[in-house]
Amino acid sequence: xxxxxxxxxxxxxxxxxxxxxxxxxxxxxxxxxxxxxxxxxxxxxxxxxxxxxxxxxxxxxxxxxxxxxxxxxxxxxxxxxxxxxxxxxxxxxxxxxxxxxxxxxxxxxxxxxxxxxxxxxxxxxxxxxxxxxxxxxxxxxxxxxxxxxxxxxxxxxxxxxxxxxxxxxxxxxxxxxxxxxxxxxxxxxxxxxxxxxxxxxxxxxxxxxxxxxxxxxxxxxxxxxxxxxxxxxxxxxxxxxxxxxxxxxxxxxxxxxxxxxxxxxxxxxxxxxxxxxxxxxxxxxxxxxxxxxxxxxxxxxxxxxxxxxxxxxxxxxxxxxxxxxxxxxxxxxxxxxxxxxxxxxxxxxxxxxxxxxxxxxxxxxxxxxxxxxxxxxxxxxxxxxxxxxxxxxxxxxxxxxxxxxxxxxxxxxxxxxxxxxxxxxxxxxxxxxxxxxxxxxxxxxxxxxxxxxxxxxxxxxxxxxxxxxxxxxxxxxxxxxxxxxxxxxxxxxxxxxxx
Amino acid sequence: xxxxxxxxxxxxxxxxxxxxxxxxxxxxxxxxxxxxxxxxxxxxxxxxxxxxxxxxxxxxxxxxxxxxxxxxxxxxxxxxxxxxxxxxxxxxxxxxxxxxxxxxxxxxxxxxxxxxxxxxxxxxxxxxxxxxxxxxxxxxxxxxxxxxxxxxxxxxxxxxxxxxxxxxxxxxxxxxxxxxxxxxxxxxxxxxxxxxxxxxxxxxxxxxxxxxxxxxxxxxxxxxxxxxxxxxxxxxxxxxxxxxxxxxxxxxxxxxxxxxxxxxxxxxxxxxxxxxxxxxxxxxxxxxxxxxxxxxxxxxxxxxxxxxxxxxxxxxxxxxx
Numbered sequence: 001x002x003x004x005x006x007x008x009x010x011x012x013x014x015x016x017x018x019x020x021x022x023x024x025x026x027x028x029x030x031x032x033x034x035x036x037x038x039x040x041x042x043x044x045x046x047x048x049x050x051x052x053x054x055x056x057x058x059x060x061x062x063x064x065x066x067x068x069x070x071x072x073x074x075x076x077x078x079x080x081x082x083x084x085x086x087x088x089x090x091x092x093x094x095x096x097x098x099x100x101x102x103x104x105x106x107x108x109x110x111x112x113x114x115x116x117x118x119x120x121x122x123x124x125x126x127x128x129x130x131x132x133x134x135x136x137x138x139x140x141x142x143x144x145x146x147x148x149x150x151x152x153x154x155x156x157x158x159x160x161x162x163x164x165x166x167x168x169x170x171x172x173x174x175x176x177x178x179x180x181x182x183x184x185x186x187x188x189x190x191x192x193x194x195x196x197x198x199x200x201x202x203x204x205x206x207x208x209x210x211x212x213x214x215x216x217x218x219x220x221x222x223x224x225x226x227x228x229x230x231x232x233x234x235x236x237x238x239x240x241x242x243x244x245x246x247x248x249x250x251x252x253x254x255x256x257x258x259x260x261x262x263x264x265x266x267x268x269x270x271x272x273x274x275x276x277x278x279x280x281x282x283x284x285x286x287x288x289x290x291x292x293x294x295x296x297x298x299x300x301x302x303x304x305x306x307x308x309x310x311x312x313x314x315x316x317x318x319x320x321x322x323x324x325x326x327x328x329x330x331x332x333x334x335x336x337x338x339x340x341x342x343x344x345x346x347x348x349x350x351x352x353x354x355x356x357x358x359x360x361x362x363x364x365x366x367x368x369x370x371x372x373x374x375x376x377x378x379x380x381x382x383x384x385x386x387x388x389x390x391x392x393x394x395x396x397x398x399x400x401x402x403x404x405x406x407x408x409x410x411x412x413x414x415x416x417x418x419x420x421x422x423x424x425x426x427x428x429x430x431x432x433x434x435x436x437x438x439x440x441x442x443x444x445x446x447x448x449x450x451x452x453x454x455x456x457x458x459x460x461x462x463x464x465x466x467x468x469x470x471x472x473x474x475x476x477x478x479x480x481x482x483x484x485x486x487x488x489x490x491x492x493x494x495x496x497x498x499x
Numbered sequence: 500x501x502x503x504x505x506x507x508x509x510x511x512x513x514x515x516x517x518x519x520x521x522x523x524x525x526x527x528x529x530x531x532x533x534x535x536x537x538x539x540x541x542x543x544x545x546x547x548x549x550x551x552x553x554x555x556x557x558x559x560x561x562x563x564x565x566x567x568x569x570x571x572x573x574x575x576x577x578x579x580x581x582x583x584x585x586x587x588x589x590x591x592x593x594x595x596x597x598x599x600x601x602x603x604x605x606x607x608x609x610x611x612x613x614x615x616x617x618x619x620x621x622x623x624x625x626x627x628x629x630x631x632x633x634x635x636x637x638x639x640x641x642x643x644x645x646x647x648x649x650x651x652x653x654x655x656x657x658x659x660x661x662x663x664x665x666x667x668x669x670x671x672x673x674x675x676x677x678x679x680x681x682x683x684x685x686x687x688x689x690x691x692x693x694x695x696x697x698x699x700x701x702x703x704x705x706x707x708x709x710x711x712x713x714x715x716x717x718x719x720x721x722x723x724x725x726x727x728x729x730x731x732x733x734x735x736x737x738x739x740x741x742x743x744x745x746x747x748x749x750x751x752x753x754x755x756x757x758x759x760x761x762x763x764x765x766x767x768x769x770x771x772x773x774x775x776x777x778x779x780x781x782x783x784x785x786x787x788x789x790x791x792x793x794x795x796x797x798x799x800x801x802x803x804x805x806x807x808x809x810x811x812x813x814x815x816x817x818x819x820x
Contacts, residue, residue: 168592261690327711341709344702355699356711359692366692410710 004065005029005471006162006193008049011060012219013046020046021217024060024353028210030161031037033184033194036205038238039429040212044197046217051195052084064162070295082154082162087170093140100139101154119294125157128185143399144452152183155240163187164195171289173495181207213237216429218240246434247462250441254465255279256314257270258449259418260329261300264309265423266296270473273311277418277449281441284464285453287493292473293453297420300451301333302326315418327356330417334407334424338400338452342407345396349388350393352406357413380409385435401432408439416469425459437463457486469493510630520770524762524778531782535789543794549671553739555784556583556630556673559733561755563684567761570688572629572720572768577617578641578729579751581610583744587643589659590743595607599658607730614726618719628734636752643745644730652743653661663739673735680728685773697721701768757804761811782807 006028013021021043028034030335036044049055051062064080071077077084085318091100098118107117122135130149141148147169155163165184169177184207188194198204204211204434205226211234213220220237223229258279263272269292275281287293298304302309302320311318311445313329320326326333335341343352354373359365361372377391384405388398395403404424411419421440425433440463444450454460467484469477469492477492534541543600561578569577585606593602613635620631654660665672688694697708708714730746737743756766762779764771790800 021795028597244693301709318814323709324711324713333709335706335709344699344706344769349698353693355695355707358695368690368692369694370690428583 003191004067004161004193005061006195008047009063011047011050012058012063013043013050013055013211014058018067019217021050021057024214024219025211025395026219026222028162028195028212030191030193030194031188031208033188033196033207033217034209035196035211036197036214037199037211037234038203038220039216042429043217044214044239047165047214048084048086048166048197049197050088051077051082051162051164053082056302057299078160081158081160082164083152083158083160084164085148085151085155086167087167089151091139091151093138095139096135097126097133097142097150098135099139100127100150101135101157112270115118121157126155129153129156143176145172145179148172148176148490149183157365160192161197162193164197166197167199168196168202169198169200184414193201201234205229205231216431222384239307247437247459248434248441249463250445252280252445252465254281254443255366255447257312257316258314259292259451260312261301261457262312263298263311264299264311266295266299266306266308267293267304268473269299271475273475273479274309275468275475277451279447279449280444280446282450282463282465284467285451285466286457286460286489287453287455288472288495289455290472291470291472291493294422295435295473296470297422297451297453300326300331300418302331303333327414330415331420332411332414332416332418334404334411334418334422336422336426338403338407343403344393346394348392349381349386349395349398349406350391352373353377353380353391353409353413354386356410360414376413377409380406380412381414384409384439399429399432401428401436404428405432405439409434412443416448417441418451419443421450423454423456423464424456425456426450457489460489473494515630518572520763521772521774524782525774528778528781528785531785531789533739539789539792541559542789547788549791551784552674552677552786553671554788555780556751557673557732557736558755558784559677559753559777559780560680560753560757561725562731562737562780563680564728565755565759565762566684566688566771566773566776567694567721567764568628568725569698569756569764570701570768570771571718571719572704573621573718574632574756574766575614575722575725575729576752577613577626577636577639578755579733579748579753580636580643580726581590581613581726581729582733582736582748582751583731583746584613584639584643584646585610586737586743586747587647587652587745588743589734589737590654591646593654593656593659594652598658599655601664602654602659603734607727608735610726610728610730610733612721612726614723614729615719617726617735618722619724622715622718640745640749647745649745651745653699654727654737654741654743661740662735663737663741673739674757676731676735681773681777688773689769693720694719698769698771701765701771703769728731730760754783757808761808762816765815 007024008024011021011024016230026046036047040046046055047269050057053074053076062071069080069233092103100221101122102118107114119135126133126135127274129152130146133150139150142150160446172180173179184194196208209226210222210224215238256279257276260276262274265272273296299306302323302325313331318329339345350373354376357376358368358373374404381388386402386405386409388402393404425436428436432491441452452463461484465481467479467489468475469489471493472495479488533682564814565575565578589602589606592605593599617632617635619625623627667675688697695777696707699712699778700714700717704714736747758779759776760766761782762775764775787800789805
């Protein structure tokens with residue numbers, strides 16, 4: 001079926017309480033690389049999961065050529081020649097490259113694996129893609145870029161003619177990216193349909209032949225002529241309005257030093273980190289994935305133990321042995337992975353808001369006061385405009401933005417001095433995003449020091465008073481709001497070894 | 500907006516799904532009770548009701564605290580051994596000191612210590628609860644045999660029999676204690692920071708830690724209390740039988756866990772209410788009682804009990820889809 005186009009027809013997907021996709025229709029042609037772009041949470045990954053058979057669409061159909069596809073499982077999708085290369089690769093690190101390539105259909109006789117044949121087939125598979133990889137090597141020993149090549153080789157060995165990449169370059173080095181681009185170009189020339197999900201403009205302009213833009217789970221438009229498309233056109237189309245409006249930046253008064261970090265070292269940091277953040281200041285912390293930003297916040301929130309350095313909170317030494325110490329001091333963290341570290345999914349919105357502050361309001365520290373519990377939850381829900389049918393709704397049914405607001409509500413119920421936000425708007429739709437920016441601004445205006453970690457350049461530049469840049473576990477630069485521009489930030493964020 | 504869609508399917512003031520989740524098993528227990536009363540002779544006789552109440556009591560008491568273990572995402576296999584060892588310890592101390600107070604205190608202290616050890620090993624040393632309590636289960640069972648020389652320890656002191664055979668206004672003491680446990684632990688789970696923290700840990704331990712919950716301490720308390728209450732159940736059982744028996748309660752931990760799960764408590768943590776426990780304990784006990792009255796062979800009873808449990812968890816699984 002090589003040479004057949006991939007067509008989505010009216011695809012919709014609903015989760016309990018969330019409409020992830022609605023009425024998505026477009027076509028990706030063979031011999032072309034088709035980019036899918038859109039803000040976080042626009043629905044690109046959901047669409048790829050439907051294509052890969054991981055989700056069943058609530059409505060609509062997928063067509064390849066003239067045929068209507070009915071993917072009930074990942075196996076169906078693979079059998080139809082579709083391969084989705086996810087951000088998290090579906091490989092087994094403990095097994096060899098060859099075993100990974102043929103997992104599920106290892107060459108065998110009477111159940112005994114034919115090692116020689118396996119090796120030969122694996123070599124043939126990798127040929128031209130990654131000749132340097134030894135099929136006998138444990139997969140876990142390969143670099144991320146090499147693992148991705150193994151995944152691509154696996155897809156090709158199964159006869160894939162529709163190949164979708166989900167943010168393939170997010171954790172690759174510059175050289176690995178170049179190599180991937182070359183391979184993708186080759187796939188295109190061989191007549192495959194390539195879908196390419198990425199946030200990175202420069203990559204999209206470099207290799208893509210068409211771009212389809214999504215916003216809030218809806219199809220916006222498809223650009224066919226890359227030559228006439230401008231960067232700004234694309235951004236405006238993705239965001240749907242002028243960017244400045246969303247961030248709503250207003251200069252604020254800044255006070256004394258709130259948190260002083262001196263020579264901090266710990267897991268994930270390569271060099272001692274020193275900086276300070278003032279009361280009422282929003283400090284952006286920019287860096288690529290793996291730069292050590294999350295690790296730094298984990299140290300500041302007491303989740304990991306520091307190995308060296310000194311912390312001072314409002315002039316007083318701060319000793320952190322556990323998150324409880326940080327919380328007691330008023331250093332509060334909204335973690336990056338909301339589902340894993342932020343919310344308690346099965347518990348109600350009220351529970352999730354009240355969990356931290358309730359001890360201070362309970363009689364003898366442990367008898368809950370019903371009045372406070374209800375009152376506080378309702379106050380926060382109202383103040384932060386958390387959209388929920390009622391406070392007793394399980395938080396897992398709320399959208400990402402509302403979950404994030406509930407976690408902010410948890411911390412707003414507490415005495416707060418420093419707020420640490422790790423990717424606060426990841427996976428959140430644009431409306432909720434701008435509400436969260438407003439909350440952040442109001443907090444800062446009330447004298448709280450805010451540290452925002454983000455890999456979204458626009459966001460960092462849009463909300464921060466000052467920006468610190470990290471790369472490879474060390475601070476590499478500091479820019480004021482006026483000095484910061486995309487090129488400077490990226491230059492500081494890129495690992496030195498890359499150049 | 501998409502969020503508003505969640506309101507669909509809720510009638511104002513009535514949430515069908517939540518109602519089912521909360522009450523369906525208790526209603527099922529009631530249904531089984533009514534059916535048994537209608538179709539089985541002597542089921543409602545005072546003698547049988549008493550027997551049923553007593554059958555509920557030991558499992559019911561231990562299930563109250565097992566609920567906390569399960570709700571926090573763990574479980575405790577050592578409770579059957581603790582029950583046996585508590586009876587033995589109580590018997591020996593009463594025999595040697597002639598003091599019921601000392602005997603009961605020693606038994607409870609033993610349970611508390613075992614629970615503390617479980618809790619510390621699981622919380623601080625991060626050992627899987629299955630392995631940790633499997634180990635203490637064997638250790639404590641062994642200790643029960645060692646203390647008693649492998650023989651039942653008879654108790655003569657009549658004051659000790661109050662726990663198992665006493666009555667208050669015609670109601671056997673074990674039943675009163677069980678009901679008090681249901682009320683107390685139900686309250687503890689819903690209306691204290693300890694109870695809510697337990698649920699939070701089971702729901703998402705990492706998030707609970709980051710929210711400032713003292714995860715380790717809460718876990719240790721959960722297991723310590725479970726040990727203590729297990730020992731209380733053991734004392735009551737020994738009192739009913741007028742002796743501490745080292746071999747009693749084998750497989751009891753599994754009965755307790757199945758009662759909880761049957762009632763709707765999640766094995767993976769984060770879901771659990773005292774009414775789940777009450778429902779599960781009632782259903783198991785009524786069915787066993789009914790089977791006994793119908794003279795169904797013990798061998799078949801095992802098959803039926805297992806099938807009911809399997810059915811319950813399959814239904815629970817399907818509800819989650």
